[in-house]
Amino acid sequence: MKPHRVNIDADKCIGCGLCAKTCPEHNIAIKNKKAVVLLKDCLMCGHCSSVCPKEAISITGYNTKQQTKKNTARLNPDEVLDVIRFRRTVRQFKDKKIPDSVIAQILEAGRLTHTAKNMQDVSFIVLDKEKNKVEQMAVRLFRKVKPIADLFSPMARNNKIHDHFFFFQAPTVIVILAKDKTNGLLAAQNMEFVAEANGLGLLYSGFFTSAANISRKIKRTLKVPRGKCVAMTLVLGYPNVRFLRSAQREKLDVRYM
Helix, strand or coil: CCCCCEEECCCCCCCCCHHHHHCCCCCEEEECCEEEECCCCCCCCCHHHHHCCCCCEEECCCCCCCCCCCCCCCCCHHHHHHHHHHCCECCCECCCCCCHHHHHHHHHHHHCCCCHHHCCCCEEEEECCCHHHHHHHHHHHHHHHHHHHHHHCHHHHHCCCCCCCCCCCCCEEEEEEECCHHHHHHHHHHHHHHHHHCCCEEEECHHHHHHHHHCHHHHHHHCCCCCCEEEEEEEEECECCCCCCCCCCCCCCCCCC
16 A cells, blocks of 8 residues: 655645645644645545645545546435335345446445545455355355254254355355454445445345354455454345335334433
């Protein structure tokens, strides 16, 4: 990773103070009617460069460029709620490949996700050719521990660890890695919305996520970097099942204080 530094072009700066007001670290001040950075040790969140009306602020070290917001269109809140309301976990998938362009969009949603302290610690593994190999490692692991689980859980006894127990023959699986698991889960949520928008069904495989974090062999195969864990596993494909109505949920539990 290249080092980052906040640069302020004094010739462009008009001293409006928006950057100073927006900076969560209070690391920018207005001196002599110009914005200045106080400390080199900065969060590098990019709020300052995003809010500057004159593009006077930039952050070095990135290979990607900022994009200018072209409109103020907002999502329809009722439509967003319906996406959430009718969203169901899918375990039946069509034998249909997901286009690379759709996978790229889903990964982009994960990359753009905000992370705590701007860690940007989330990375991804797209399982394609190695998908069956990795799944069989997890299957063998779960078959070993299932007799113990059966002793304590009737539901576990009803579950059969078949050869496709984790990925259900879905065409693509994305393993999300992160130093902070919460950051990975936030990325997974954004990725789900983009997957849904592309007509895909999705399963959050908590079972495989657990297996990957337990098994050193799976970690080695996935080449999980030291310091990172498997935060979540997304199983993706075109659904081969149609849900006709929402599922019932408990009533809202909320307190206003």
